[in-house]
Amino acid sequence: MGQAMRWIGSALLLGTLPLATAGCGRSEAPPETVLVDAAEPTPRPRPPVPPPEPEPSASAEAAGHAPAGPPASIDGCCSALRAVATEADDAANKARASQAAQICASIAGLVRAGKTSRARALVQIRAAAGSAAPSACR
Numbered sequence: 185m186g187q188a189m190r191w192i193g194s195a196l197l198l199g200t201l202p203l204a205t206a207g208c209g210r211s212e213a214p215p216e217t218v219l220v221d222a223a224e225p226t227p228r229p230r231p232p233v234p235p236p237e238p239e240p241s242a243s244a245e246a247a248g249h250a251p252a253g254p255p256a257s258i259d260g261c262c263s264a265l266r267a268v269a270t271e272a273d274d275a276a277n278k279a280r281a282s283q284a285a286q287i288c289a290s291i292a293g294l295v296r297a298g299k300t301s302r303a304r305a306l307v308q309i310r311a312a313a314g315s316a317a318p319s320a321c322r
Contacts, residue, residue, distance in 0.1 A: 256302035258295050261309060262288040264318035277316040284313035288321075 265288055268281035291305045310317045
């Protein structure tokens with residue numbers, strides 16, 4: 185079997201050799217030069233730029249305060265955490281949910297007062313709750 189494979193390999197190599205060298209003796213004609221009219225391209229119209237939105241003050245953003253607007257609420261998240269703390273089957277999830285519910289209650293006042301954003305508060309609560317965080321806190 186080994187000699188047959190060598191013979192087939194040699195035959196294939198020798199059979200393709202003339203094909204590989206067939207173009208070596210020819211000289212190709214130089215590429216043709218095509219002249220193109222040098223007309224200027226038509227400029228594309230630019231889309232209108234919307235006016236810039238006013239940015240919140242740098243001092244409020246640096247201090248971590250939420251921008252002005254209606255105060256957000258995380259009360260739904262707090263009540264969902266209290267429910268998990270009382271109804272969870274796993275003791276570890278009960279403890280985490282209970283601790284997160286206490287944190288949530290203290291942060292909820294800051295969110296209502298506009299001293300922190302809802303998103304930042306929910307990050308803190310999810311970190312405390314871990315896997316016990318209900319969907320209302322996402």
